[in-house]
Amino acid sequence: MTSDDALEAPGTGYRKGPVLLRGDQIPTTTSDQRLLSGDGDASWLHDDPWRVMRIQSEFVEGFGALAEIGPAVSVFGSARVAADHPDYAIAEAVGRGLVEAGYAVITGGGPGIMAAANKGANQAGGLSIGLGIELPFEQGMNQWVDLGISFRYFFARKMMFVKYAQGFVVLPGGFGTLDELFEALTLVQTHKVTGFPIVLVGSAYWRGLLEWIAGPVVDRGMISRADLDLLTIVDDPGEAVRIVCERGAELRAAELAAVRREAKARRRAAAGNGP
Secondary structure (H helix, E strand, C coil): CHHHHHHHHHCEEEEEEEHHHHHHCCCCCCCHHHHHCCCCCCCCHHHHHHHHHHHHHHHHHHHHHHHHCCCEEEECCCCCCCCCCHHHHHHHHHHHHHHHHCCCEEECCCCCHHHHHHHHHHHCCCCEEEEEECCCCCCCCCCCCEEEECCHHHHHHHHHHHHHHCCCCCCCCCCCHHHHHHHHHHHHHHCCCCCCCEEEHHHHHHHHHHHHHHHHHCCCCCCCCHHHHEEEECCCHHHHHHHHHHHHHHHHHHHHHHHHHHHHHHHHCCCCCCC
16 A cells, blocks of 8 residues: 555544544444434434534534635545546546636545545645535545535535535536535526536546436426536546636626626616616
8 A cells, every 4th residue: 555545545433523433333323314214203302402403503613614715616526436547537637726726625525536636636735625424334534635524414514515616526426426416406507506617527427417318308398408508518627627717707707797787776776767
């Protein structure tokens, strides 16, 4: 094992909020499982008020830790990618390129593509952020994270990915990556957030998904054809960074113009001049 391999290995231990557990101390269920359990047990009458306090604390701690990080981009991808896989090198280049473009890099803080993006950001001298999650197996925060936060609840963690990012770069991944991708798409499509660029890296991996979306999903009217423009597919990490920068600037300019138009319309209406 090289020194780099040792650094890239995920930390061991099970994070339960601020508590670290190992060995036989690791519970068999997660906080999310217990929260969502529908077993009919009335113990929730006593437990759920405390859960609300824990959930509140996760939001408060997350907001407090991330409020001043500046412009950032969330990078998603599989935890199962080995350090010698081509996708690992691409993710590392993405992390490095985003830092060189002036962004902090946010990942899930785990191994694989997440560690690669954090490594690229860290070695480029930028801010490398990891948002970890309580899981029923040992994973921990990768060693390339400068600012790490461990969450009990997926929904609190996902809020942080969206709230503090000006864009998303999505590399090949499984269900977790797909979940994060489609949550971002849904928020943009429904205008629950200001539009931001979503870039998929790896055309060979994503092509089938995009063909399905552009085919049956559009053909049946489940989405509009214009929704396809919410996604961009590239193969080159530099192209991914360029699109995030350029598209992000375009969207922010459009948002600013819309705000100014709205303010002007309100001033005119207040002056009695109509819309």
